[in-house]
Amino acid sequence: MAEQPVSIYRSMKDLPSTHLLGTGTPMCAGCGGLEALNQLYDIIGDKSVFVNAAGCMTLLSVYPFTPFRGSWLYTAMASAPAGAQGVRDALDILIQKQRMNIDEDMQVVVLTGDGSAYGMGLSATSGAIERNLDFLYICYDNEGYGNTGQQFSAATPHGAKTATSTGSRGYPGFKKDLFAIWAAHNPAYVATVAGAEPVDLARKIEKAMSMKGPRMLIALSPCPTGWDYDPQETVTVGKLAVKTGIWPLKEYVDGRVIHTKIPRERKPVEEYLKLQGRYKHLFEPVRNDELIAEIQNKVDDYWGRVGK
Amino acid sequence: MYRIRFHGRGGQGMKTASRILGTAFFLEGYEVQDAPRYGAERRGAPIFAYVRADNQLINERGVITRPDLVIVADDSLVPVPAAGVLTGVDEHTVLLINSDESTETWKHRLNLSCRVFTLPAEAEERAELRFIGATCTGAAARLLGKISRDALQQAIKQELSELGDAVIEKNLARALDAFDCMQEHEGCIQTGTEANATDYSKPAWIDFPFEDARVSAPDIHASANSVEVRTGLWRTLRPVIDYERCNKCWWVCSTFCPDGAIKVSGQTPEIDYNHCKGCMVCVAQCPPHAIEAVAEQLARQQDAEEEVSP
Numbered sequence: 001m002a003e004q005p006v007s008i009y010r011s012m013k014d015l016p017s018t019h020l021l022g023t024g025t026p027m028c029a030g031c032g033g034l035e036a037l038n039q040l041y042d043i044i045g046d047k048s049v050f051v052n053a054a055g056c057m058t059l060l061s062v063y064p065f066t067p068f069r070g071s072w073l074y075t076a077m078a079s080a081p082a083g084a085q086g087v088r089d090a091l092d093i094l095i096q097k098q099r100m101n102i103d104e105d106m107q108v109v110v111l112t113g114d115g116s117a118y119g120m121g122l123s124a125t126s127g128a129i130e131r132n133l134d135f136l137y138i139c140y141d142n143e144g145y146g147n148t149g150q151q152f153s154a155a156t157p158h159g160a161k162t163a164t165s166t167g168s169r170g171y172p173g174f175k176k177d178l179f180a181i182w183a184a185h186n187p188a189y190v191a192t193v194a195g196a197e198p199v200d201l202a203r204k205i206e207k208a209m210s211m212k213g214p215r216m217l218i219a220l221s222p223c224p225t226g227w228d229y230d231p232q233e234t235v236t237v238g239k240l241a242v243k244t245g246i247w248p249l250k251e252y253v254d255g256r257v258i259h260t261k262i263p264r265e266r267k268p269v270e271e272y273l274k275l276q277g278r279y280k281h282l283f284e285p286v287r288n289d290e291l292i293a294e295i296q297n298k299v300d301d302y303w304g305r306v307g308k
Numbered sequence: 309m310y311r312i313r314f315h316g317r318g319g320q321g322m323k324t325a326s327r328i329l330g331t332a333f334f335l336e337g338y339e340v341q342d343a344p345r346y347g348a349e350r351r352g353a354p355i356f357a358y359v360r361a362d363n364q365l366i367n368e369r370g371v372i373t374r375p376d377l378v379i380v381a382d383d384s385l386v387p388v389p390a391a392g393v394l395t396g397v398d399e400h401t402v403l404l405i406n407s408d409e410s411t412e413t414w415k416h417r418l419n420l421s422c423r424v425f426t427l428p429a430e431a432e433e434r435a436e437l438r439f440i441g442a443t444c445t446g447a448a449a450r451l452l453g454k455i456s457r458d459a460l461q462q463a464i465k466q467e468l469s470e471l472g473d474a475v476i477e478k479n480l481a482r483a484l485d486a487f488d489c490m491q492e493h494e495g496c497i498q499t500g501t502e503a504n505a506t507d508y509s510k511p512a513w514i515d516f517p518f519e520d521a522r523v524s525a526p527d528i529h530a531s532a533n534s535v536e537v538r539t540g541l542w543r544t545l546r547p548v549i550d551y552e553r554c555n556k557c558w559w560v561c562s563t564f565c566p567d568g569a570i571k572v573s574g575q576t577p578e579i580d581y582n583h584c585k586g587c588m589v590c591v592a593q594c595p596p597h598a599i600e601a602v603a604e605q606l607a608r609q610q611d612a613e614e615e616v617s618p
Binding site: 012013015017018019020021022023024025026027028029030031032034035038039046056060061063064065066067068069070072147195196198224225230231232233234235236284 | 318319350351352353472526528530531532533534535536537538539542543557558559560562563564565566567568569571572573580582583585586587588589591592593
């Protein structure tokens with residue numbers, strides 16, 4: 001096994017205690033995506049250009065306010081990686097022409113929701129990876145088009161109720177495996193993270209920042225508004241997603257997938273599902289054992305397949 | 309034609325409130341329009357919804373600019389320009405506002421000559437605004453004087469049918485209480501004049517000269533200036549740290565705070581109340597349970613008392 005560089009983030013005590021991202025953003029109270037972004041931004045730092053596709057987080061920088069200490073650029077939903085290409089090229093040209101020092105160089109970060117990352121922006125993303133663009137892609141995945149009222153997206157899990165899947169069986173489709181799609185492109189780095197697991201998240205962003213080339217972090221973003229739970233449960237929901245095995249924390253590096261946090265004993269998925277209003281129809285008015293078992297089996301199959 | 313506008317924050321159920329009122333009108337035989345308007349789809353954002361009701365076909369469309377009744381579920385919206393609570397309010401308009409402050413205070417503060425009614429609520433209840441929509445609708449129905457108690461009940465049952473009996477019962481109780489307490493003002497709402505194409509004054513256009521994008525593009529040169537936005541105003545519950553119980557774990561609360569509103573200086577965490585939105589994630593996550601949730605209204609009262617007698 002190749003020697004892994006030692007992370008400076010070994011426990012909660014190594015995490016930053018003050019935060020870089022400005023407060024006063026218009027994200028919902030208890031936003032799991034903003035929680036993850038806060039933790040990520042502490043480590044990414046202000047020498048960064050965020051290229052933001054339309055979505056909830058476009059509202060972070062609404063004129064005349066911004067929470068970022070570095071730069072920010074807004075693009076249409078499908079074209080954030082193309083925007084990142086332009087910014088990266090511009091920085092490279094400025095450095096080449098000696099109009100900017102190499103130590104002033106900035107990290108180009110694409111920030112989009114799942115609607116763009118899993119769906120509309122996938123073509124531009126694939127192209128950017130193909131061109132080996134040096135960029136970091138952060139997806140805040142709240143499993144639906146949250147900013148417009150939680151319509152289903154390609155990231156919506158099977159059985160979840162959304163504004164556009166309201167029947168007794170919820171969303172009939174299955175969550176797209178974006179991690180595998182990225183990994184199939186053989187990029188520098190892909191990882192899943194969750195704001196509820198900050199040490200794991202810190203290590204992954206630290207690792208991603210130390211690399212060049214296309215890099216991706218998919219952050220599970222519990223969404224009190226779209227998933228219909230009390231905002232104070234954001235971290236509880238995130239932790240349960242990991243403990244039930246629904247959200248496997250893993251990374252792809254050097255052609256291999258490594259699970260970074262394997263639940264020793266997986267909790268039943270039910271514990272995760274019943275906290276959220278979007279799965280209420282599985283329990284009321286009558287319990288839908290069949291659908292709950294189907295979701296559980298999917299999770300068990302996954303972990304069986306990866307041999308854990 | 310009745311023109312009614314509901315103002316509230318995302319999550320307070322103003323869209324549902326307008327639907328209930330619309331349905332109640334419909335059940336009474338009216339032609340009805342009701343529609344919500346959002347900016348961002350999120351909890352806490354200012355939203356409004358409007359209802360038109362008439363005995364004849366309604367040809368008017370779009371946002372109501374000359375309301376007969378304006379309902380405000382959250383009085384903190386009044387000073388927010390983007391919420392546009394007072395748009396088109398004139399002497400004939402009735403303003404129904406959910407507030408602890410008196411009608412005189414509001415009339416004086418806003419320099420209004422129209423009628424103002426308040427929906428007082430107990431401090432503990434204000435922390436839990438889930439049923440404010442029902443309360444507003446009940447009161448509005450009585451003020452309009454065209455909707456019977458039965459039609460109101462039926463409309464609530466119809467619009468909330470998906471939410472189960474327990475929720476319906478609570479909404480019914482609130483709505484009917486509010487309906488009853490407005491008895492003495494029944495039917496006080498006057499319909500405004502019909503819009504007329506002949507005396508319609510067109511909006512005055514302002515021509516802006518075309519500018520270079522470098523001049524006119526919205527460009528922010530400041531860093532992290534979002535701190536100027538006081539999102540602490542959203543809070544209905546306030547997390548309060550008991551420093552004797554805090555075990556100085558380092559930074560569980562600070563790391564999990566979605567808004568980055570808790571910083572650790574030295575060893576102790578401090579909550580930035582100007583920006584804490586009151587999600588209570590810190591209360592749920594603090595390992596020794598050293599953070600308590602206090603109703604914001606009560607916490608503010610305590611603050612005020614402490615200021616008076618230090």
